[in-house]
Amino acid sequence: EKAGFDHFMLKEIHEQPKAYRDTMGARIDAAGKKVVLNEIGMTPEQIRSIRQVHIVACGTAYHAGLVGKTVIEKLTRIPVETDVASEYRYRSPIITPETLVVVVSQSGETADTLAALREAKRNGARVVAITNVVGSSVAREADDVIVTWAGPEIAVASTKAYTSQLIAFYLFGLYLAQSLGTQDSSYISEVVAALQELPNKVEAILAQADTIKNAAEQISTHNNLFFIGRGLDYAVALEGSLKLKEISYIHSEAYAAGELKHGTLALIEEGIPVIALATQEDLFEKTVSNIKEVKARGAHVFGLNAEGETELVKVVDEVLTIPATLPLLMPALSVVPLQLLSYYASLARGNDVDKPRNLAKSVTVE
Numbered sequence: 001e002k003a004g005f006d007h008f009m010l011k012e013i014h015e016q017p018k019a020y021r022d023t024m025g026a027r028i029d030a031a032g033k034k035v036v037l038n039e040i041g042m043t044p045e046q047i048r049s050i051r052q053v054h055i056v057a058c059g060t061a062y063h064a065g066l067v068g069k070t071v072i073e074k075l076t077r078i079p080v081e082t083d084v085a086s087e088y089r090y091r092s093p094i095i096t097p098e099t100l101v102v103v104v105s106q107s108g109e110t111a112d113t114l115a116a117l118r119e120a121k122r123n124g125a126r127v128v129a130i131t132n133v134v135g136s137s138v139a140r141e142a143d144d145v146i147v148t149w150a151g152p153e154i155a156v157a158s159t160k161a162y163t164s165q166l167i168a169f170y171l172f173g174l175y176l177a178q179s180l181g182t183q184d185s186s187y188i189s190e191v192v193a194a195l196q197e198l199p200n201k202v203e204a205i206l207a208q209a210d211t212i213k214n215a216a217e218q219i220s221t222h223n224n225l226f227f228i229g230r231g232l233d234y235a236v237a238l239e240g241s242l243k244l245k246e247i248s249y250i251h252s253e254a255y256a257a258g259e260l261k262h263g264t265l266a267l268i269e270e271g272i273p274v275i276a277l278a279t280q281e282d283l284f285e286k287t288v289s290n291i292k293e294v295k296a297r298g299a300h301v302f303g304l305n306a307e308g309e310t311e312l313v314k315v316v317d318e319v320l321t322i323p324a325t326l327p328l329l330m331p332a333l334s335v336v337p338l339q340l341l342s343y344y345a346s347l348a349r350g351n352d353v354d355k356p357r358n359l360a361k362s363v364t365v366e
């Protein structure tokens, strides 16, 4: 059942190219120029009436929602807020019939996410669900459902469900932009083409597993480390950090790189590993100056950049290069080495990778 892999998590990491292809599937038109989302029942008038979007989810799905915020705001210029469901449901969020609420849940059964969905509906909002389980509670109660075709995810640590959620957000963001006319068709087809190239690029990252294993073995002897990044790199840093904590039990924190000097820099000491994501062209120089700040205090920096970028190697201790794509799509690539990093770190520590202590796959009680 593990198809020759040692763990479900590793199998599921390797299933990502297929999960991307299946999730895009028939949702891209035959000419490869635009997105077709027949599962969205909103009329063009209803889409035009959206004044704000709330994305609500827990854990890894919340991290997908942070990427979703940037994607939807960039493509549509509609303001988006992303919130964790256990906060959202109790803070009297301002929901009106002009609010579109997007709930994200692999299982579709997470208690807080379901409660947030109900709160949204009570207030007259339309709810779109992004879920991996057809017929789940969330799927049944939402108005529109975008299924992520990742297939069953067994490992507690979510991998292919997260990346399929990213694909769902790209498709949904493009779909909204097409309806609203906020992006021209040439840009839309450029993003669509880049999306279709992602599965092969993920394969190329998976082929570099040995380099990542080496980095994982180095960090596995530490008890503390940091992930830093800006913009979408920060959203991915949060996910990389959660994954690492969840299965390796190494304490880590993800920091927006520009926030370091507002306090956390005090924790940087000789030898501490810092994983620095620098895949966003427009923020690159800024991230490099933050890397120099931690280097100056003795950190051992592992940098992550995209092919074609030549400066990072000069400022970090070790560099991992992934294929290039549009900056907006980078999370769908940059998270993959971080998944492998946590997998191999967990393995090096002799942990139960697929069933980490204290955690359940589906959190159906609050």
Ligand code: M6R
Pocket (backbone or CB within 6 Å): 058, 059, 060, 061, 104, 105, 106, 107, 108, 109, 110, 113, 156, 157, 158, 159, 243, 246, 361, 362, 363
């Ligand atoms: O089934 P859901 O997507 O609603 O689950 C949400 C979280 O419980 C889940 O993503 C959790 O954070 C994962 N174990 C992380 O790997």
